Ligand SMILES: Nc1ncnc2c1ncn2[C@@H]1O[C@H](COP(=O)(O)OP(=O)(O)OP(=O)(O)O)[C@@H](O)[C@H]1O
């Protein structure tokens with residue numbers, strides 16, 4: 336059943352000047368699932384994200400979204416198809432306010448983003464929706480603060496709100512809880528569970544309790560190849576995984 | 586280097602700012618030599634156009650003289666050889682710079698950082714070469730005695746006051762275009778690209794197209810400044826297409842404060858004034874300006890206007 340799969344890679348590989356970062360990965364992400372991508376440092380997880388979102392060209396292989404070949408699209412086109420990524424390091428627009436950050440995401444569908452002659456006040460029609468999105472991540476009181484001045488955990492929350500503003504079909508989250516304190520981790524995990532309803536999430540995450548808690552399916556990557564795949568129980572029992580991942584990283 | 590963007594100037598403050606600007610501009614030629622003022626205004630517009638790229642899009646062009654100079658030559662030639670209306674001559678120069686901006690911009694924006702700067706510099710050198718070689722530019726002598734003509738066939742612009750007010754009006758139009766562009770839906774996207782380009786891309790913006798439009802607007806307005814300057818000064822020479830000019834505009838913008846609306850104009854006033862009053866020092870002018878630049882940038886990292894805004898912001902909060 337091909338339309339059961341929302342995102343699929345077939346033997347995708349990426350080499351950097353002869354160094355193989357991803358060595359032929361076939362990934363199948365089911366519609367509506369929360370799919371975890373885990374593995375030790377340097378396994379190629381972020382590189383996979385870069386390939387899936389076309390931030391990097393593949394060396395070989397095919398990428399399918401809803402069964403259609405997207406291997407040669409531009410990154411912005413992939414984003415507009417509803418496959419939206421976040422970044423391993425927090426990615427906000429520091430000189431824009433929190434509200435303006437979310438509004439940038441809301442602004443594009445308005446179709447006025449090339450209008451250099453329109454006043455910025457024409458964007459205020461988006462303010463209510465932007466505030467509602469900020470409310471979803473408890474940022475409503477910081478709407479007018481420049482994003483660069485937010486503490487780290489709040490930046491990640493803002494990043495999520497901005498991503499959600501696009502109403503993405505597939506969310507690619509690269510270590511959404513990295514560098515967060517214990518409280519923030521719980522809060523973000525809860526948020527991911529909430530926003531995952533009706534969407535598909537592919538997430539890279541080092542915090543295994545978050546992975547165990549959220550993910551339906553887990554793919555373990557090591558040295559650019561798939562080591563194991565299945566539920567958390569299955570992969571965590573796999574001796575090869577224990578050897579490559581738990582053994583070295585945990 | 587983060588620029589303190591003045592958040593939320595009230596409409597009243599903006600109106601007062603514009604009113605002050607207009608009042609000062611209207612009164613200035615009664616106090617200061619008009620030809621000098623025209624030079625200042627043209628360079629201020631040039632630097633403001635440049636700042637749209639550097640300060641608001643994060644692109645460092647090192648070839649902006651190409652737009653200033655090519656527009657100056659075209660406008661000067663149109664006025665001198667064809668005797669067209671001065672406005673038409675200025676429009677012709679602006680149009681050529683805009684098209685040139687599209688050509689150079691389309692190729693340069695494919696790279697970023699230092700490579701972008703080098704590509705723009707490379708193209709500007711080609712434009713310089715053309716300016717030396719093409720017959721209509723007058724080579725080393727440049728174009729001399731460009732007639733200012735009659736505005737719309739009515740107003741004699743040989744009168745320096747009349748010419749000054751035309752230049753001032755053009756400056757205001759150019760400045761207004763820049764101000765609006767910064768504060769438009771497009772301007773917000775530009776700022777997001779400057780802040781974090783991969784993130785803007787991941788939100789579905791084809792960032793190259795936004796950069797290109799910013800480049801074309803900037804080149805066009807730089808051309809507007811150059812074309813106007815050629816008529817105001819009544820000559821056009823290789824100085825305006827030389828890479829020194831491309832460097833000078835970087836200097837003005839940083840000195841005044843990049844990413845601030847008024848900074849480049851303040852920088853232009855400082856640099857043009859120094860060049861004007863220090864001519865007696867000969868080659869030492871560049872050394873003196875260089876020293877002022879080094880001291881200015883070391884002491885006021887955000888530029889004069891940037892530091893002033895930062896102070897004002899701290900007082901308010
Ligand atoms: N642009 C690049 N040029 C060269 N090598 C790269 C590039 N990007 C990644 N690599 C290399 O590819 C390998 C995989 O990197 P990647 O960032 O995908 O790992 P990761 O699984 O995300 O690791 P981490 O858990 O540390 O984030 C690493 O060895 C890295 O050094």
Ligand SMILES: [Mg+2]
Nearest residue numbers: 380381382423
């Ligand atoms: Mg990574």
